[in-house]
Amino acid sequence: MAAKKHNDPFWWTLFGAGGTLSAFLLPVHVALIGIAIPLGWLEAPGYESLRSLVEHPITRIYLFVLISLSLFHWAHRFRYTLYDGLMLKHLESYIMVFCYGGALAGTIITAILVITF
């Protein structure tokens, strides 16, 4: 009995990549921007220098990948949270549209922002 071709490996890849990236990188962002700079451990970068950093093409790509994959990580996790935590498996198709659709919408918005910034 051949099981039908599933897209789960696809979603799982985005989930895994997003989880790994965000687990390693988001704490660095939080530590720098949320703790070290406000507490004065590090000198605050001026508006101009931070802006020129974000405008650099590599930073744009970095931010896009980090934000988009983190969103897909959320989407997959939240999908299963709704299935198992709230027992909503019977709403599977709506949940998938909501979760992955949300992540896709976030990805598109992120793309527009990093291109037009």
Add this chain to the structure above:
Amino acid sequence: MEQTITLQVQRYIPEQYPEPYFQSYEVPLRKKWVILDALNYIKDEIDGTLTYRWSCRMGVCGSCGMMVNDRPALTCATFLEEYAPGPVRITPLDYFGIIRDLVVNTDDFMGKLKRAQPWLITDEAKPLSEGAYKQTPQEKAEYEQYSMCINCMLCYSACPVVGLEPDFVGPAAIALAQRYNYDSRDEGEDQRNEELTGEGGIYSCTLVGECSEVCPKAVDPAGAIQRYKATGAVEWWQSVLMPWKGKS
């Protein structure tokens, strides 16, 4: 006077009572007694009608798995003293149908085991004259951990996904599939992938990890499933990005 401990044992005798109920037994609290010794004491000295499975008493046969205070355990490897002063609740393994008292129905598990095809699959059987299938110690080490599974089904009772999704093939079956996938003599990976990357397969697992926590043989089914997910993902991307490559 000898110290005692109370065992609250779930009974189910369908021909007499339609619902399971609890019965308490007071047994001696002896050092070096495991839960199974206490059950055997009940059976021999107090109530011969109590029904449960057991065989080897040494953590090898995998038949005495039960819920001890709501946690899956081999009763032959769980000391009574750890639960003093008691009482200790003994119930059948979670998520299985009960046949009688502490005996669960394993039919569903057997079917799932079959889905994983945990046996050596070769494209062509080698004629006997060519001798044995040889393997180096390194090749054996690849899968040895997963071969330690004794089919005790504790991981099924520990897994919330098993409880929620009746079709989920489950931890032990997937670990056993990996036991053969990683075996240098085996050629059945494609067949197993076909069965296990689809509905109710490896991607139903949400990595709760309790299967590995309760495993009495340190098989680490959760790890086996994670490795399988990664393999399945690589295969999926290959089939999408390089469809001409076909199956290896």
